[in-house]
Amino acid sequence: MSNNLLKGKKGIIFGALDEKSLAWKTALKCYEQGAQIVLSNAPVALRMGEINKLAEQCGNAPVIGADVTSMEDLKNLFEKTTEHFGGKIDFILHSIGMGINVRKGKHYTEMNYEWNLKTLDISAISFHKVLRTAWDLDALNEGASVVALTYIAAQRVFPDYNEMADAKSLLESITRMFGYYYGEKKKVRVNTISQSPTKTTAGGGVKGFDGFYNYADKMSPLGNAPTEDCANYITVMFSDLTRMVTMQNLFHDGGYSFTGVTSSIIEQMGDLK
Numbered sequence: 001m002s003n004n005l006l007k008g009k010k011g012i013i014f015g016a017l018d019e020k021s022l023a024w025k026t027a028l029k030c031y032e033q034g035a036q037i038v039l040s041n042a043p044v045a046l047r048m049g050e051i052n053k054l055a056e057q058c059g060n061a062p063v064i065g066a067d068v069t070s071m072e073d074l075k076n077l078f079e080k081t082t083e084h085f086g087g088k089i090d091f092i093l094h095s096i097g098m099g100i101n102v103r104k105g106k107h108y109t110e111m112n113y114e115w116n117l118k119t120l121d122i123s124a125i126s127f128h129k130v131l132r133t134a135w136d137l138d139a140l141n142e143g144a145s146v147v148a149l150t151y152i153a154a155q156r157v158f159p160d161y162n163e164m165a166d167a168k169s170l171l172e173s174i175t176r177m178f179g180y181y182y183g184e185k186k187k188v189r190v191n192t193i194s195q196s197p198t199k200t201t202a203g204g205g206v207k208g209f210d211g212f213y214n215y216a217d218k219m220s221p222l223g224n225a226p227t228e229d230c231a232n233y234i235t236v237m238f239s240d241l242t243r244m245v246t247m248q249n250l251f252h253d254g255g256y257s258f259t260g261v262t263s264s265i266i267e268q269m270g271d272l273k
């Protein structure tokens with residue numbers, strides 16, 4: 001059902017790899033709520049071709065490749081996007097993550113630093129690069145909304161999340177810092193949404209993912225937040241209903257982040273007396 005929450009708004013959605021991606025569902029929601037969108041992903045991901053199906057379902061949205069670590073690619077993307085829209089941009093979703101040490105099974109204590117720099121560049125510094133490109137080209141409208149996706153490993157230890165915990169901490173810091181400057185300059189809002197574990201390609205890459213997915217589900221009074229609800233939350237963050245929210249890390253996790261223990265976990269632990 002559409003409430004036309006994003007009627008007349010125009011945005012870029014980064015990171016829709018396949019139907020499971022958080023960005024995929026978000027693109028569909030934004031379109032359903034009246035937005036016009038441009039889709040972007042790394043050239044290597046575009047070669048899979050899946051994104052073309054999404055583009056069709058979003059009113060033949062243009063698909064423009066950009067390796068998010070390349071300032072040249074980002075400049076090209078923003079220039080082509082504003083040309084396509086015939087004006088500036090109202091929202092951006094950064095839904096991008098890649099842990100090279102995680103992928104290659106390197107333990108946190110034995111980190112390969114070259115891979116780690118790549119991880120930080122793709123998963124965190126890229127958010128600075130996206131904001132910086134928009135800033136330099138003055139590509140955002142007054143009051144625009146920018147959201148990146150993060151995970152609670154930025155605040156608490158989840159051992160197998162490995163170097164991605166550091167990447168998410170940096171991502172959240174960039175959100176506050178750039179959010180400050182962009183707020184002052186143009187009332188642009190910058191926030192992260194901290195999502196429950198979700199069964200996607202990036203999510204499934206974490207060792208022991210099923211365990212942490214089930215544990216989080218039992219530790220959340222509402223259960224894990226599904227992809228569809230994450231897409232709804234992002235859509236509201238892009239709408240004018242949240243125009244005074246900025247520089248925040250917003251938990252979208254069924255209550256997990258503020259729960260000490262649940263009856264379900266206590267039952268499972270047994271009576272220790």
Ligand SMILES: NC(=O)c1ccc[n+]([C@@H]2O[C@H](COP(=O)([O-])OP(=O)(O)OC[C@H]3O[C@@H](n4cnc5c(N)ncnc54)[C@H](O)[C@@H]3O)[C@@H](O)[C@H]2O)c1
Nearest residue numbers: 015017021022042045068096097149197198200201202203
């Ligand atoms: N799945 C989860 O459990 C979960 C939980 C909390 C937060 N998140 C975050 O949500 C975001 C989206 O992940 P997802 O779970 O939908 O998985 P996903 O694998 O579908 O999406 C990750 C995307 O990052 C893109 N990407 C990787 N390197 C890139 C590069 N150099 N340039 C441009 N794009 C690049 C990939 O092509 C892919 O589309 C990530 O930031 C992830 O950390 C995921």
